Amino acid sequence: MPSSGPSARRGPSGAWNRLKPVVTDPLDAYGLPSKGERRLHDYKTQETYYGRIVERYMKFCASTGGSEGLEKAFAALAIRDNNNSNTTTTTRDETGKPILARQISSTDRPNDMPSILLAMRKLREGILGSRRRDSFAQRAYMFIIHASILSRHWESYQPALLYLLHQIHPVTPLAPPELQEFVGYRILDLACRQYELLDAMAVKLEFKHRDRRVATVLRSLIHDDWVRLWRVKRAVDGHQRAILEFTVERMRLHALKCVGRSYMNADKAFIERTGDAQWDELVKTGVGWQLQESGNVVIRKPKAK
Structure with missing residues (x-):
């Protein structure tokens, strides 16, 4: 006779046991201190979080495949004034304000720099909120400034530069x-x-x-x-x-x-040297001069008498 105890009514649990635990990005473990996050005001937490940011940044640099790939990856993050471009996406913070306009990467590697920049902002706000101006704050801000400059992300490096020069330096001199x-x-x-x-x-x-x-x-x-x-x-x-x-x-x-x-006309090579760019790039920026097969560029034509 089959058992009628509690064990007989228990459903199969194998499916639940096979579920994988949710993997949380260490950089997303904290919110923005400006939005109420208090844990990043703790000195030890700041130092641990800084280590995670540096580790992720170094992995990002290594994944680009060398200096040329790294330059392209940073160039893909450059801020563009043309918000209507089809080749750009925008990352926004909790308030909906644009944080970073970046080009979609042309490679199959995920561009992790927006997450790193957001994590650096969290750390910077944590250090600012704790009024920390010791050697660690100095080192962290120097790192943030370097990485943000290479990303052309002035929203990150400008406030960091001001705090480093006018708040940290008078207390902990560079x-x-x-x-x-x-x-x-x-x-x-x-x-x-x-x-x-x-x-x-x-x-x-x-x-x-x-x-x-x-x-x-x-x-x-x-x-x-x-x-x-x-x-x-x-x-x-x-x-x-x-x-x-x-x-x-x-x-x-x-x-x-x-x-x-x-000039009325000039050599193509001279035009490229003057504009510090290849002819095709100059045409894309709006140069409407006529390039002839001889390599001569017609800039203006004489007025008819």
């Missing part, structure tokens, strides 16, 4: 080479992205900044000297070059306008 480096980023950001040349000069004088390449960039922008700017752009390091990208289109347009007012 070494002289580090101070020169990060003040240089601030000067370039003011000059190239915001086009506030007077403010950039004021910061240069305030911190007694002496980087020759940064000074050359300032002189180039003040005098609209695109030839000097293209030359120094090839000489600066990757972080400085990433900030310089914000001014490239403005200077390119100025250079091409000068050519258009000065």
